[in-house]
Amino acid sequence: MARTAFKQHNLGTVVGFEFMRTIKKRGFVIATLAIPVVFAIIFALVYASNSSTSANADAQKNSALTFTYTDASGLIPAPLAQAIGGSLTSDPDAALESVKNGSSEAYFAYPADPGTEPVKVYGADKGMFENGKYEAVAKHLLVTAAQSRVNSPEVTAALSGGVKFDAETYRDGRVSGGIGSVIPPLLFLVIFYVSIILLSNQMLNSTLEEKENRVTEMILTTLNPTTLVTGKIISLFAVGLLQIAVFLTPIAVGYFLFRDSVSLPDVDLSSLVFEPVPMITGALLLLGGFTLFTGVLVAIGAVMPSAKEAGTIFGPLMALIFVPFYAVSLIISDPTALIVQVFTYFPLTAPVTALLRNGFGTLGAGESAIVIAEIFIAGILILRLAVHLFRYGSIEYGRKLSIAGTFRRKELMAK
Amino acid sequence: MTLGDAVEPLVHIKNFRMDFGETTVVKDLSFDVRAGETFGFLGSNGSGKTTTLRALLGIYQPTAGTLHIGGKVFEPRDGARLGYLPEERGLYKKEAVLDVMVYFGRLKGLTKHKARTWSQTYLERVGLADKAAVRLDKLSGGQQQKVQLGVTIMNDPDLLILDEPTKGFDPVNRRLLMDIIEEQKLAGATVIMVTHQMEEVERLCDRVILLKDGTSRAYGTVAEVQDQFGGTMYRLGYEGVLPASDLYDVVRDADGQAELAPAAGADETAVLRELIGAGVAVRSFATARASLEEIFIQVYGEQHEMAEV
Numbered sequence: 001m002a003r004t005a006f007k008q009h010n011l012g013t014v015v016g017f018e019f020m021r022t023i024k025k026r027g028f029v030i031a032t033l034a035i036p037v038v039f040a041i042i043f044a045l046v047y048a049s050n051s052s053t054s055a056n057a058d059a060q061k062n063s064a065l066t067f068t069y070t071d072a073s074g075l076i077p078a079p080l081a082q083a084i085g086g087s088l089t090s091d092p093d094a095a096l097e098s099v100k101n102g103s104s105e106a107y108f109a110y111p112a113d114p115g116t117e118p119v120k121v122y123g124a125d126k127g128m129f130e131n132g133k134y135e136a137v138a139k140h141l142l143v144t145a146a147q148s149r150v151n152s153p154e155v156t157a158a159l160s161g162g163v164k165f166d167a168e169t170y171r172d173g174r175v176s177g178g179i180g181s182v183i184p185p186l187l188f189l190v191i192f193y194v195s196i197i198l199l200s201n202q203m204l205n206s207t208l209e210e211k212e213n214r215v216t217e218m219i220l221t222t223l224n225p226t227t228l229v230t231g232k233i234i235s236l237f238a239v240g241l242l243q244i245a246v247f248l249t250p251i252a253v254g255y256f257l258f259r260d261s262v263s264l265p266d267v268d269l270s271s272l273v274f275e276p277v278p279m280i281t282g283a284l285l286l287l288g289g290f291t292l293f294t295g296v297l298v299a300i301g302a303v304m305p306s307a308k309e310a311g312t313i314f315g316p317l318m319a320l321i322f323v324p325f326y327a328v329s330l331i332i333s334d335p336t337a338l339i340v341q342v343f344t345y346f347p348l349t350a351p352v353t354a355l356l357r358n359g360f361g362t363l364g365a366g367e368s369a370i371v372i373a374e375i376f377i378a379g380i381l382i383l384r385l386a387v388h389l390f391r392y393g394s395i396e397y398g399r400k401l402s403i404a405g406t407f408r409r410k411e412l413m414a415k
Numbered sequence: 416m417t418l419g420d421a422v423e424p425l426v427h428i429k430n431f432r433m434d435f436g437e438t439t440v441v442k443d444l445s446f447d448v449r450a451g452e453t454f455g456f457l458g459s460n461g462s463g464k465t466t467t468l469r470a471l472l473g474i475y476q477p478t479a480g481t482l483h484i485g486g487k488v489f490e491p492r493d494g495a496r497l498g499y500l501p502e503e504r505g506l507y508k509k510e511a512v513l514d515v516m517v518y519f520g521r522l523k524g525l526t527k528h529k530a531r532t533w534s535q536t537y538l539e540r541v542g543l544a545d546k547a548a549v550r551l552d553k554l555s556g557g558q559q560q561k562v563q564l565g566v567t568i569m570n571d572p573d574l575l576i577l578d579e580p581t582k583g584f585d586p587v588n589r590r591l592l593m594d595i596i597e598e599q600k601l602a603g604a605t606v607i608m609v610t611h612q613m614e615e616v617e618r619l620c621d622r623v624i625l626l627k628d629g630t631s632r633a634y635g636t637v638a639e640v641q642d643q644f645g646g647t648m649y650r651l652g653y654e655g656v657l658p659a660s661d662l663y664d665v666v667r668d669a670d671g672q673a674e675l676a677p678a679a680g681a682d683e684t685a686v687l688r689e690l691i692g693a694g695v696a697v698r699s700f701a702t703a704r705a706s707l708e709e710i711f712i713q714v715y716g717e718q719h720e721m722a723e724v
Contacts, residue, residue, distance in 0.1 A: 013521040021510055214505025218566065221472045221499045222522045224492045395474055 010223055014231025015238070022202065022239050031198075032243050039250040043258065065137055067106035067123075068095040073114055076145045084141060096122055108138045181273035186359035188282035192289055192351060194247075195240035196321060202239070203297035204314055206232045207390050208307050216395055225391045229383065233294050281358050281368045288375035289351025293321070295382030296348075302389035317348070324353040335362040344371060347378040425450040425574060425605050426471065431480035433466050433629075440466045441629040444480070448622075453596075453606040455616040455637075457707070458626030459715045464609045465502050465578055467626075472499060472576070484574065494524065498572035502579050502609070504563055508552040512543065512562055515551060516569065523570035530569065537565040541591065556583050564592065568599060575599050578609045593619065613708040623707070625714060632714055641704045648709065649675040649686060652699035662686050666709055671698070676705065676713060 022028055068089040069081060078088055089095045089107075098104035099122045106124070111117035119142065123134035147156045157163055168178075207229070210216045219228060296317065304310035323343070330337045335344075335357055343353040344367065354371045357363035363371070424447035433441040441463040448454045458464045470477040473489050482488065485495060506515050513534055520530025538544045541561045543554075551559055560583050568575065580596065581589045593615060600606055600619070610616060616623060616637070623640055625633040633640040648666065651673045657665060663675040663686055677686060683702060690697055705713070 010522050013518070017514075017518045017521075021507070021514070025509075209507070213508050214501075214503045215507060216505075217469070217472075217474060217499065217501035217503060218506070218519070218563075220474050220491070221489075221497060222491055222519065224490075227492075391474075392476065395469070 010227050011231050011234075014223070014228055015235045018206070018232050018235035019238050022235065023242065028239075032246050035247050036250040039247075039254070043250070043254050047258070065105055065133065067108060067134075067137070068098070068104055069108040069110060069141075070095070071110045072112040073110050075114070075149065076110060076141060077148060080145055080148065081141060084137065086141065099124060106134045106137075108134075108141070110142065114142060178273075180271040181275055181278070182359050182361070184272055184274050185278040185282040186355070188286040189352065189355040189359060191244065192286050192355060193321070194244055195237070195290060196293055196318075198243055199236050199240050200293070200297055200314070200318060203233075203236055203294050204301050204310050205307055206236065207298050207301035207386075208304065208310060210390075211302075212306060220391065220395075226387050229298055229387050229390060232298070233291070233383075236294065237290065277365075278358050278361070281363070281372070282355060284372045285351055285355050285358060285375070288372055288379055289355070291379035292347060292351065292375050292382060295379050295386050299382060299386035299389050302386055320348045321352055324349050324356065328356065331356050332360050332362070345374065347375060350375050424448055425485060426454075426607065427481065427483040427486075428467070428471065429481040431467065431470065431482055432478045433463070433470055433475065434478045439629060441470075444626070444629065444631060446624050446631065446634055448605060448607055450605050451603060452621040453600050453608065453619050455620035455623035456607055456609045456626070457611075457613075457616065457623055457711065458609075462626040463629040464626055468499075468576055468578055468607070468609070472497075496523075496570050496573045498567040498570065498575045498604075500564060500567040500575075500577045500580055502582070504560060504583075506551055506559070506563055506566065509550055511548050512538070512551055512554070513547040516562065516566055519566045520569050525570065533569055534565065537569070538562075541565070557585060557588055560584060561588070564595065568595065571602070572599070572604055575604045575606045577606065579611070580608065581610065581612055581615065613706065613711060616707055625710070627714055633710070637707065638704075640707070640710065647677060648703050648705040649677060649683060650699075650701045650703055651675060651690075651697065653690070654696040654698065655694055657695060658689070658693040660686075660689050662689050664713070666705070666713055674705075674709065676709075 023032075064085050066085045067087075069076065069086050070089060070092050076086075081088065086108075092107075092109060095104065095107040099107050102124055104124075107122045109120035109122075111119065119138055121134045121138050123131060125131060143156070146159075147153060150156055150159075210219055219225075297314075300310050300313050300317070304313070324331060327337075327339050327343060331340050331343070331353060334340065340353065340357075343349040344357065344363075350371050354363055354368070354375075358368065426448035428447070429445045431441055431444040432439070444463070444467060456464050456468070466475065469475045471482045471484065471489065473491075484497070487493075489495065489497070507518075510518075513531070516534035516537075517527060517530045520533065521527060525533065535544070535547065538547055541564075543558060543561060546554060546558065551562065554562070564580070567577070575596070577596070580592055584592055589612075596606060596608070596619060606619075608616075608620065620637060622636050623633070624631055625640065633643050635643060649663070653671055653673065657668060657673060661678060662681040663677050665673060666676050667674040675686065677683075683700070687697065687700060
């Protein structure tokens, strides 16, 4: 074979190898498929339950209730009560006794002033869920009676609070999106959490594996460590996207095909407002935050001799991404509070805090620029440190790396 | 970059020093490896061989000195055709044999097809064709070594660096390994080999360096080293008790056969006179060059004696 030179373009090779071997792992397949399977089971159970509940409701609706009632208020017209199975009585004690001995299904005692006194409802016990019908019928009778007196469904609806409100707010002279504009940028926070929680362990182990398998020397003489670490991060990001896609598939299928059957909330997707600035800010915060946390985890992997020892640092680090939620009410309501400012600018709490504030519209343009720049710079610096530690640390098989030692060697080299 | 076209020497190490904290592992080491030669890197455990190779390959930052391959500091991104079999063996143990080989082949610049074809041919040759789809951690240690050797040579390297290549091999596989190294040599590769197997060195190596305590104790062709360090040996058949003498060191003595290393200035006549004068009945006496193993024992024997004192 001719001994010719070659140029290496290895990033794609590393990404492909790392991606494929991650998704081929049995544990990964089980973990990834478990969530859609659980969703499918839940949907199936909800569907079965809904069918049964619906049948029961129909049966309840069709079953006529016979009851007696007393009316101190004089609000209930007798024909109206009779139409739904009621009969007026003048002896409350006898009516109650009939219920107790089972000869009557129910007895309702309407007081002189239902506005200040409760309506007493007595019924034969038919189970927790079916017992609710007594109160429902008593209430229905009273409301219908009131409507017939007022002779105006609109007034009755207003009086009973059964009115819908449609609020509209303005910002800079334009209609603001309300909750519809909050949800889309907050999706970046969800993606951040999902990707970090699902992938953090793999990030930590990605460089530990080279060390534990004693493959570092082969790698370092074949491949630039920056290419290796970058390839691993890209592949992990791709794995994260794949996982999110797998998780969302059953929800999307359920939403678009079986929404009514599985009782999914009827979210009006058209009400979502995708404002460009918060969306771009959210995407940048997600990318910067992911880079930052990945760099930290890769660096830990390069320093620690084994996954077990790395775990001692891993836990507290993961806790940092949840810490901002201790101050979530302040983050939303008072972004100038000292703790919110600290969380906004401390690198390891910045992504979550800034993503929350971005979603709720309290992150100004200047703050956004500073936080994005900060987490990208911190992320790149940490990644460079991680590559350095991997290069000079991963050869320390079975030993914990002295970070200062790796730099001392470099200084000596420079002298 | 094609290392094979590099101006000699292919490997150039000058005034190399390596400290780890307060410990100096390599003191002041200089040597060259010429293109196309097979170079033996010898020394006892802890003498600095692996450290030197790691520094040469950029895995360690040297404390001082120049370490060049093909005229410059080694960088993987330069695409030099190098094969390195490290002392610490290891590959991705949870992956299939063929997948790992193809991955490294791709990293070394082969196309996927070529990497796969080459790997299958190699596995067939070393008797592992049926293990191609098996995870590496399901293979025996020796089988894993064979796979790692394949990964090392699959890019047809110009420079092949082997750190204790026969470690963990049985005699049959050791022979196979030696054949493969010899083929690489014949194909034009420069080979640097760390080994404790002196017969391998004598069979394969053009030149050697002998390291002790991080410094060179002998350096040159095998014959030069024999002359330089071991020099002439006296092989002796005798009866009686060998006396201690300033004229020679007893290198080996068993069952009436002995090897004596003469002191500087001592000739065979003086040695024979000393032996006969001490009442030793000399049955046979011949001069010979010391083997590398004898030189090795002599050099490191001093160390053990010092340690024992």
